[in-house]
Amino acid sequence: MTTLNLHSISLVVGLVSLAILVGMVRVAKRPNSPERHWLLLFGVAVFPTLSLWLGAHTTMENAKSPEFCGSCHVMGPFINDLKNPKSETLASRHYQNRFILENQCYSCHTDYTVFGPVKAKMAGIRHVWKYETGTYGLPIKLRGTYNFQNCLHCHGESRRFLEKHDADLQKQIAAKETDCLQCHGPVHPEQKQAQNR
Amino acid sequence: MKTLTAVTLQISAILITIALATMVVSLIWFTPRTVTLFLGLGLTCGIAGLVLYLAYVILDLHSRGVL
Numbered sequence: 001m002t003t004l005n006l007h008s009i010s011l012v013v014g015l016v017s018l019a020i021l022v023g024m025v026r027v028a029k030r031p032n033s034p035e036r037h038w039l040l041l042f043g044v045a046v047f048p049t050l051s052l053w054l055g056a057h058t059t060m061e062n063a064k065s066p067e068f069c070g071s072c073h074v075m076g077p078f079i080n081d082l083k084n085p086k087s088e089t090l091a092s093r094h095y096q097n098r099f100i101l102e103n104q105c106y107s108c109h110t111d112y113t114v115f116g117p118v119k120a121k122m123a124g125i126r127h128v129w130k131y132e133t134g135t136y137g138l139p140i141k142l143r144g145t146y147n148f149q150n151c152l153h154c155h156g157e158s159r160r161f162l163e164k165h166d167a168d169l170q171k172q173i174a175a176k177e178t179d180c181l182q183c184h185g186p187v188h189p190e191q192k193q194a195q196n197r
Numbered sequence: 198m199k200t201l202t203a204v205t206l207q208i209s210a211i212l213i214t215i216a217l218a219t220m221v222v223s224l225i226w227f228t229p230r231t232v233t234l235f236l237g238l239g240l241t242c243g244i245a246g247l248v249l250y251l252a253y254v255i256l257d258l259h260s261r262g263v264l
Contacts, residue, residue: 014221032261051220056235059232071228128229129233
């Protein structure tokens with residue numbers, strides 16, 4: 001199912017649930033009867049729960065796109081860099097060579113762990129909060145340290161990686177004694193440079 | 198007791214309506230602001246509404262002597 005279809009279905013289901021819920025005003029005024037209780041159960045609890053679950057899932061899926069990340073203007077330079085054919089940053093090389101097919105920002109900035117997606121979504125909500133309240137500082141910085149295991153999720157077992165990185169280096173990377181940016185990079189453009197673009 | 202049961206149901210329905218409304222708004226105008234409104238406020242209201250609905254069911258059963 002395409003994202004657009006899922007989006008439309010969620011919207012229709014949400015509107016229908018809302019209409020049913022409004023209709024429950026009449027049902028609630030009825031005298032107690034088994035029929036009234038069933039209608040209330042489905043109208044107030046079951047349909048809205050299913051709708052909200054579907055809506056939350058759709059929202060989470062749609063919020064993974066680079067276009068969505070770029071909808072806050074502070075992210076504009078990073079998104080422009082992705083599409084800049086002259087850029088040599090790691091992010092743009094991954095984007096333009098289609099090393100990652102979709103959800104490029106999300107793929108690199110989400111840990112491949114059980115709670116990775118949840119942490120990423122919490123971070124996303126914090127970003128929007130800071131953006132809307134204007135409590136962010138420039139230049140924007142990554143919170144905490146980047147988890148380079150995310151790079152290894154795709155590159156770690158590749159032939160090119162195994163051929164170009166000797167066993168000692170692989171051990172150092174696994175032990176977090178060194179990281180990818182010691183040799184590769186930059187990942188994103190310098191922000192002064194980026195903001196002038 | 199009857200009033201409390203009715204009020205619980207009303208508040209529950211209002212909270213769930215807010216949740217669904219924020220969801221519909223975020224799906225129509227998909228921006229970071231509306232998404233945060235839905236995920237932050239809407240889902241919280243939705244969960245609170247469902248908890249209150251559960252409370253309504255318990256109160257209703259209790260008032261009818263089932264519980």
